[in-house]
Amino acid sequence: MTAEVAVLGAGMHPWGKWGRGFVEYGVKAARAALADAGVDWRDVGSIVGADTVRGGYPGYVAGATFARALGWQGARVASVYAACASGAQAINTARAQILAGLADVVLVVGADAAPKGFFRPAGGDRPDDPDWLRFRVLGATNPTYFGLYARRRMAVHGDTHEDFAQVKVKNAAMGALNPNARYRKRVTAEEVAASAVVADPLRLLDICATSDGGAALVLSSMEFARRHGAAEPVRIRAVSTVTPRYPNTVLDLPDIATDSAAGAEPSAESFRASIARAAYEEAGIGPEDLSLAEVYDLSTALELQWYEDLGLCGDGEGAKLLREGVTAPGGRIPVNPSGGLASFGEAVPAQAIAQVCEVTWQLRGQAGDRQIPDARVAVTANQGLFGHGSAVVAVR
Amino acid sequence: MVTGWFVGDGEDFRLLGTRCSACVSVFFPREDTHCRNPGCRGGDLQEVPLSRRGRVWSYTDSRYRPPSPYVTDPELPWEPYALIAVELESERIVVLGQAVPGVTVADLTVGMEVEVVPGVLGEDAETTWTTWRWRPTGVA
Numbered sequence: 292m293t294a295e296v297a298v299l300g301a302g303m304h305p306w307g308k309w310g311r312g313f314v315e316y317g318v319k320a321a322r323a324a325l326a327d328a329g330v331d332w333r334d335v336g337s338i339v340g341a342d343t344v345r346g347g348y349p350g351y352v353a354g355a356t357f358a359r360a361l362g363w364q365g366a367r368v369a370s371v372y373a374a375c376a377s378g379a380q381a382i383n384t385a386r387a388q389i390l391a392g393l394a395d396v397v398l399v400v401g402a403d404a405a406p407k408g409f410f411r412p413a414g415g416d417r418p419d420d421p422d423w424l425r426f427r428v429l430g431a432t433n434p435t436y437f438g439l440y441a442r443r444r445m446a447v448h449g450d451t452h453e454d455f456a457q458v459k460v461k462n463a464a465m466g467a468l469n470p471n472a473r474y475r476k477r478v479t480a481e482e483v484a485a486s487a488v489v490a491d492p493l494r495l496l497d498i499c500a501t502s503d504g505g506a507a508l509v510l511s512s513m514e515f516a517r518r519h520g521a522a523e524p525v526r527i528r529a530v531s532t533v534t535p536r537y538p539n540t541v542l543d544l545p546d547i548a549t550d551s552a553a554g555a556e557p558s559a560e561s562f563r564a565s566i567a568r569a570a571y572e573e574a575g576i577g578p579e580d581l582s583l584a585e586v587y588d589l590s591t592a593l594e595l596q597w598y599e600d601l602g603l604c605g606d607g608e609g610a611k612l613l614r615e616g617v618t619a620p621g622g623r624i625p626v627n628p629s630g631g632l633a634s635f636g637e638a639v640p641a642q643a644i645a646q647v648c649e650v651t652w653q654l655r656g657q658a659g660d661r662q663i664p665d666a667r668v669a670v671t672a673n674q675g676l677f678g679h680g681s682a683v684v685a686v687r
Numbered sequence: 688m689v690t691g692w693f694v695g696d697g698e699d700f701r702l703l704g705t706r707c708s709a710c711v712s713v714f715f716p717r718e719d720t721h722c723r724n725p726g727c728r729g730g731d732l733q734e735v736p737l738s739r740r741g742r743v744w745s746y747t748d749s750r751y752r753p754p755s756p757y758v759t760d761p762e763l764p765w766e767p768y769a770l771i772a773v774e775l776e777s778e779r780i781v782v783l784g785q786a787v788p789g790v791t792v793a794d795l796t797v798g799m800e801v802e803v804v805p806g807v808l809g810e811d812a813e814t815t816w817t818t819w820r821w822r823p824t825g826v827a
Contacts, residue, residue: 429770439772553778
């Protein structure tokens with residue numbers, strides 16, 4: 292178990308299609324987080340930015356880009372790219388600096404202005420890039436991978452279209468209560484079933500949209516938090532950033548093939564499950580301790596997979612857990628009380644930070660109409676392209 | 688576009704991978720630099736043809752036109768195609784590929800046997816880009 296860091300402040304720019312630049316979203320979120328923390332930007336010792344690659348060159352230097360927009364003040368700076376796990380790695384970078392004594396207070400920012408439609412790789416002929424190859428050779432978009440996982444669950448576990456739709460129904464009902472969510476309307480199973488098929492068996496309302504958005508956190512040492520008057524802040528107790536282990540035998544974005552298991556026996560534990568286990572071990576908790584979870588529901592079917600990988604239920608029992616209402620508000624372990632990606636859409640470098648914003652508000656009891664009563668322990672989970680694990684455990 | 692991923696015509700068509708001489712791990716797309724098994728001391732990577740047949744691990748399709756760098760003619764209506772992930776038993780690897788034209792998700796089930804066949808990804812005045820496709824066995 293490692294030492295804890297305090298979450299002094301959390302802030303967001305609402306998700307949507309706003310047509311502005313990612314810097315503006317990030318600065319809005321950063322100012323909100325600083326105000327929430329009661330910390331002056333000039334007193335922040337370090338800033339860590341989660342990169343966007345679609346902003347072009349400025350995106351690759353997100354930390355400095357946000358620092359410049361907030362006003363150069365000489366802080367230590369870092370920028371992190373780990374695809375969907377960028378936000379978690381930014382949080383981890385900040386945490387490592389605090390625990391190493393390099394900074395007392397760190398501002399973490401992620402923001403993006405996403406293009407409309409499918410994500411696509413950067414331009415040019417780049418056959419050494421697996422992300423370029425899967426588009427060029429197969430036309431395999433992100434939703435086609437989500438479709439493969441969904442169909443596999445139907446074949447192996449007996450999940451149904453209706454099970455998938457109920458994930459959307461649940462998350463949309465929570466998103467309707469969240470002022471930062473892009474989609475704030477309840478959705479019925481009939482509406483999911485009536486939406487167009489994107490990648491069989493998944494329909495438009497089974498798949499998350501691409502969105503603009505921003506999220507930020509102010510993290511500090513526990514000692515600074517006490518001096519600052521925050522006697523019992525939300526604390527980050529673990530950040531998991533693990534890679535898969537060879538051979539990774541589940542076909543995953545953006546690969547055209549899995550590793551072969553001919554030369555080495557695969558672990559009994561999947562990559563996603565190993566992300567969660569690393570977080571639990573570092574935090575010294577287990578799934579039975581959780582009050583809530585925020586997971587990466589890129590598709591409705593993938594949320595069910597996360598239930599199993601987080602250890603909320605056994606293998607293949609995700610749909611059963613959903614049907615029993617365990618993961619809904621009022622259930623034993625509500626999942627995605629923010630509304631999830633189903634309600635937010637993807638703003639890649641911001642989303643893992645936004646998950647921690649949500650659990651911070653939940654653990655403080657500040658989540659308004661979507662508050663989970665008496666929340667004490669929360670986990671966030673996602674997975675970044677190219678083998679980046681991402682999970683955060685926060686406690687109150 | 689990519690070289691050395693497949694070879695041959697008709698019944699002799701094969702996907703090509705590489706195999707580590709030390710630990711027998713197989714790599715597709717081919718790995719020519721070093722064996723990626725962390726427990727392997729590292730052997731020579733030798734080109735090997737992959738099994739012609741395998742079983743469907745999962746499948747899906749693309750109902751909307753994929754973005755560039757996938758090459759399509761925007762003047763033509765979009766024709767969805769199926770994608771199949773196929774588990775090769777002896778190599779213990781799952782390889783994704785397009786289904787042959789005419790095979791839709793309605794024709795597929797998880798566990799069904801398929802075989803690899805040559806196909807054409809696209810062509811322009813100068814080049815024909817060939818590829819591999821998966822076809823249910825027993826289908827002409």
